[in-house]
Ligand SMILES: Nc1ncnc2c1ncn2[C@@H]1O[C@H](COP(=O)(O)OP(=O)(O)OP(=O)(O)O)[C@@H](O)[C@H]1O
C-alpha cells in the first residue's frame with residue numbers, strides 16, 4: 001500500500017519555484033525532494049547529487065532507453081528526467097515526494113498517477129520574470145532570452161494544474177504553497193481511508 005503523496009511543482013524558469021520549494025522543505029520534514037538527472041552544465045555553486053545528477057547526453061539517452069525515467073523532457077535545449085526506481089522506492093516507504101519539473105513531465109506523471117497533486121507557480125509578470133533571471137546571475141543573456149521567450153508557452157498549460165500560485169510576495173506565496181500541501185494531505189487521508197483500492201499505481205512491482 002502506497003502511503004505517500006506525490007506533489008508536482010512546475011513554473012516557467014525564474015518564477016521562483018526552487019526558492020519556494022526550498023523554503024517549504026526547510027519547514028516540512030515530511031516532504032522529500034526528488035533530485036533530477038540533467039544534461040545541463042552545473043551552475044556556479046551547484047553540486048552533483050545535490051541540485052541535480054549531472055550526466056552527459058549519451059548517459060541520459062541510455063537511461064531513457066532502459067526506461068529508467070518516470071518522466072523526462074527536453075527543456076530549454078537540455079534533457080531532464082526523474083528516476084523511476086528512486087521515486088517508487090520512496091513512495092513505497094510512505095514518503096510524500098515533490099517533483100520540481102516542467103509541464104511536459106507533469107503531464108506524463110498525471111497519466112501514471114492521476115492522484116498526484118500539481119501546483120503551478122506564476123510570476124507576477126513577464127518583465128518581473130526576466131528581472132529575476134537576471135538578478136539570479138546564473139545564466140548568460142542568450143539563455144535568459146530563450147527562457148523568457150518560452151515562458152508564455154509554458155504558462156498556457158496553467159489550467160492543467162490543481163493549484164495556481166502567483167509568486168509576487170514570497171511569504172504570501174509560501175503560505176499558499178503550504179496551504180495547498182496541507183489541504184491535499186487531508187483530502188488524501190480521507191480518500192485513502194474510504195477507497196484503498198484506488199491507490200494502485202506505485203503498488204505494482
Ligand atoms: N517572490 C519573489 N520576489 C522576488 N524575487 C524572487 C521571488 N521568488 C524568487 N525570487 C528570486 O528570483 C530568482 C529566480 O528564482 P528561482 O531560482 O527559485 O526560480 P525557478 O523558478 O526555480 O527557476 P529555474 O526553473 O530556472 O530553476 C532568484 O534569484 C530568487 O531569489
Ligand SMILES: Nc1nc2c(ncn2[C@@H]2O[C@H](COP(=O)(O)O)[C@@H](O)[C@H]2O)c(=O)[nH]1
Pocket residue numbers: 010011012013036037040071072073075076080081082100101102103104105106
Ligand atoms: N520534465 C522535467 N523537467 C525538469 C526536471 N528537472 C528540472 N526540470 C525543469 O527544467 C527547467 C529548467 O531547470 P533549470 O534548473 O535548468 O533552471 C525548469 O522548468 C525545471 O522545472 C525533471 O526531472 N523533469
